[in-house]
Amino acid sequence: MSRILLIEPDRPLAESYHRALTRAGHKVVVCAGAQTAILAADKLRPDLVILELQLVEHSGIEFLYEFRSYTDWQTIPLIIQSQVPPGEFATNWQLLKDELGVQAYLYKPHTSLRELLARVEQGLLVEQEAGQGLQAKPA
Amino acid sequence: MGQRGTGSSILSQQLLLSVAEKLKLPLMQIARQAEYGKLDGQTDLATIQATADHALRLLDNYALGVRLNLEPQLFDLESVSVSSVLYDTGQQLAGLAKNYGVELEIDIAGRYGPVMAHRQGLQSALVSLGAALIEALPALETTQLRLQLATHRSRYGIVAGLYADAQGLTSEALQQGRRLLSQSRQPLPNISHTSGAGIFVADTILRAMDLNLRASRHHRLYGLGTVLQPSHQMQLV
Numbered sequence: 269m270s271r272i273l274l275i276e277p278d279r280p281l282a283e284s285y286h287r288a289l290t291r292a293g294h295k296v297v298v299c300a301g302a303q304t305a306i307l308a309a310d311k312l313r314p315d316l317v318i319l320e321l322q323l324v325e326h327s328g329i330e331f332l333y334e335f336r337s338y339t340d341w342q343t344i345p346l347i348i349q350s351q352v353p354p355g356e357f358a359t360n361w362q363l364l365k366d367e368l369g370v371q372a373y374l375y376k377p378h379t380s381l382r383e384l385l386a387r388v389e390q391g392l393l394v395e396q397e398a399g400q401g402l403q404a405k406p407a
Numbered sequence: 408m409g410q411r412g413t414g415s416s417i418l419s420q421q422l423l424l425s426v427a428e429k430l431k432l433p434l435m436q437i438a439r440q441a442e443y444g445k446l447d448g449q450t451d452l453a454t455i456q457a458t459a460d461h462a463l464r465l466l467d468n469y470a471l472g473v474r475l476n477l478e479p480q481l482f483d484l485e486s487v488s489v490s491s492v493l494y495d496t497g498q499q500l501a502g503l504a505k506n507y508g509v510e511l512e513i514d515i516a517g518r519y520g521p522v523m524a525h526r527q528g529l530q531s532a533l534v535s536l537g538a539a540l541i542e543a544l545p546a547l548e549t550t551q552l553r554l555q556l557a558t559h560r561s562r563y564g565i566v567a568g569l570y571a572d573a574q575g576l577t578s579e580a581l582q583q584g585r586r587l588l589s590q591s592r593q594p595l596p597n598i599s600h601t602s603g604a605g606i607f608v609a610d611t612i613l614r615a616m617d618l619n620l621r622a623s624r625h626h627r628l629y630g631l632g633t634v635l636q637p638s639h640q641m642q643l644v
């Protein structure tokens with residue numbers, strides 16, 4: 269069972285994602301805002317994070333910088349699933365990918381639950397392989 | 408905002424963009440609920456209905472706001488009971504509040520008498536405002552998910568508004584939102600994670616009736632509301 273931190277401010281949408289991810293066998297913690305998400309990450313130690321950028325008070329980008337500033341959390345796979353069209357981030361995609369470790373950018377209105385679940389599995393697989401690779405190195 | 412005549416086309420474009428952005432949310436909710444229903448074999452039709460009803464109301468209220476601005480002469484002021492409008496507003500918001508886990512309270516204690524307003528306009532403005540705040544409250548992570556529809560007397564007149572334990576509901580936030588409406592997809596970043604269209608639709612409707620949306624306090628709660636003038640004519644009767 270993988271631990272997923274879902275940062276989603278809209279309650280009904282969060283419920284749908286929570287149900288689908290739980291049904292797929294994951295443990296899911298939902299946070300509506302950036303500050304509670306940082307606290308939840310500390311407690312949950314997530315295997316993967318799903319992040320909306322449009323949050324209240326602190327934006328998703330602010331969360332991302334804060335989250336990645338902690339050494340322990342720098343390699344945790346992170347998927348952005350946002351109402352903000354990816355075209356608006358086209359020029360900053362390299363920054364998001366290379367500097368902030370964003371694995372995928374999903375445009376929420378066009379992303380089905382099935383697609384989200386597939387991306388999550390993909391993200392967790394990459395994480396697993398990376399972990400195995402690290403374990404294998406000393407040998 | 409709130410300009411009539413030549414300004415109306417600009418107003419409607421800004422507002423239309425905001426409403427279009429906002430409508431993605433209920434449509435996404437319905438799409439994801441329907442998709443999960445296919446996986447699970449169970450679909451919560453009541454929730455989907457409330458979501459669709461809310462989206463339709465937003466469209467209706469937007470259209471009313473634009474019409475009021477284009478043809479203000481068509482809408483005469485009348486003597487209106489604030490308590491009755493707040494009660495009906497609560498009824499219209501009940502389904503959405505349930506979807507968001509928000510408890511609605513109506514505080515209409517006190518005798519304030521009728522006010523001068525366009526009843527449909529006032530109610531549409533309060534419903535738009537209430538819907539926007541209901542959606543915003545869980546994202547604000549307030550300790551209590553409670554929204555109060557209330558009226559009280561101030562030195563300027565009779566205030567009708569919606570109140571919550573949310574300190575972000577300030578005049579500054581509202582003014583900033585009005586300025587950012589045409590530039591930002593999230594013009595009220597301290598209040599709402601959405602485009603906040605409901606708040607701007609309410610603002611537009613109220614301005615068309617020569618009223619103002621403003622920050623207001625009710626007991627210890629923060630909120631947005633409007634000041635209404637008592638109907639002296641009716642009081643004499």
